[in-house]
Amino acid sequence: MEIKVLGTGCANCKATMKLIEEAVAAQGLTVQVQKVEDIQDIMRYGVMSTPGVVIDGKVVHAGGVPGKDKIASWLAAAR
Amino acid sequence: MHALSVRLKRWPSSHPGFFFLLAICVWFALYQGLEPFSAAVVSWLPVTPDSRLGSALLFFFYDTPKVLLLLVGIVFVMGIVHTFVSPERTRALLSGRRLGVGNVMAASLGIVTPFCSCSAVPLFIGFLQAGVPLGVTFSFLVSAPMVNEVALALLFGMFGWKVAALYLGLGLSVAIVAGVVIGQLRMERYLEDWVRAMQNSQVGLPVGADSRSWGERIEQGFRHVHEIVGKVWPYIIGGIALGAGIHGYVPEDFMASIMGKDAPWWSVPMAVAIGVPMYTNAAGVIPIVQALLGKGAALGTVLAFMMSVIALSAPEMLILRKVLKPRLIATFAGVVAAGIVLVGYVFNAVL
Known part of the structure; x- marks a missing residue:
């Protein structure tokens, strides 16, 4: 599984990154969480509001910090 | 006990109509009560209401809850509006x-x-x-x-x-x-x-139909209040305190x-x-x-x-x-x- 967080470096993007890393660690997974900060790369995913979350090439979330339960459900589904 | 608190927390989402009616009544009741509230607070403090300090405090205790109440109301409504316009x-x-x-x-x-x-x-x-x-x-x-x-x-x-x-x-x-x-x-x-x-x-991207229930919209309203009001309240209280402070000084x-x-x-x-x-x-x-x-x-x-x-x-x-x-x-x-x-x-x- 491959997780990417799209965001130009605002506070919400950092918070999203941290939440996902915590959830990954809590579930004992060994997944690389990547940050995509370049605006051209972000636009390639067709996301209009940041932070966005991409799992295995699919956009699962855009705009605002996702809830903990949401993150847990993505991780469970992608396992 | 726990089950009860969970049910209490969920009731706005499960009874949206009732929740709106109650919320509007409570909001207006609070708004009407602002003036007596500020007068009561100041009369309870050891200052005279018509002194400089007294009028500054009256101003502070009236304006702070008023602005916060308005802010919570408007931000909550906007949180719900946001669920309709992505x-x-x-x-x-x-x-x-x-x-x-x-x-x-x-x-x-x-x-x-x-x-x-x-x-x-x-x-x-x-x-x-x-x-x-x-x-x-x-x-x-x-x-x-x-x-x-x-x-x-x-x-x-x-x-x-x-x-x-x-x-x-x-x-x-x-x-x-x-x-x-x-x-x-x-x-x-x-x-x-x-x-x-x-x-x-x-051009011509499809827009997915929005199928959120009223319960979810209300939850979003609360989340918006938490996010916005949680961030700005110190500035507002600071600003009003400053305003009250220069009131007369x-x-x-x-x-x-x-x-x-x-x-x-x-x-x-x-x-x-x-x-x-x-x-x-x-x-x-x-x-x-x-x-x-x-x-x-x-x-x-x-x-x-x-x-x-x-x-x-x-x-x-x-x-x-x-x-x-x-x-x-x-x-x-x-x-x-x-x-x-x-x-x-x-x-x-x-x-």
């Missing part, structure tokens, strides 16, 4: 609109569409990709940060509904006119090349000579020139606004300052530089700043 929907509505009608729609949608200044660039490109004209996109980009719920709630709470309505109307006008001007100038060639290549590349005409009604003509452009590079949100600028007004500055000059702080900022220009060439950024800043200066003069003239 950026994707707004984009679909604006796609292919002509200048004029498109600008009016874009500026109005800018008020109700969820927007964070850190998403300004992705939003900008997303709009252009879907075939929203450049001038229309700019109307959105000006109105979204400037005419926001926090600014309106604060103006309403502290200066009354007329000032709030005037701010709303004039903010919309600046956004519409600035967008039309930029559209008329046909500045597409001053977009960065990779952005130009993306223009109109995704600092000479009223301290600022009058350079920012008052009879100040020289250059006071409005000067306020805007100082405000443009500054970067803070509506809540952060309110303490400054309170202080300036309390010391005799004219409302139009202060509002022009406030608009320029919120609508334009140096960090935003730097982010926009990734998608716009310098000439277009300069035009954007110039047109918006000129609009704000005009608004300042109008405010000073009619009030």
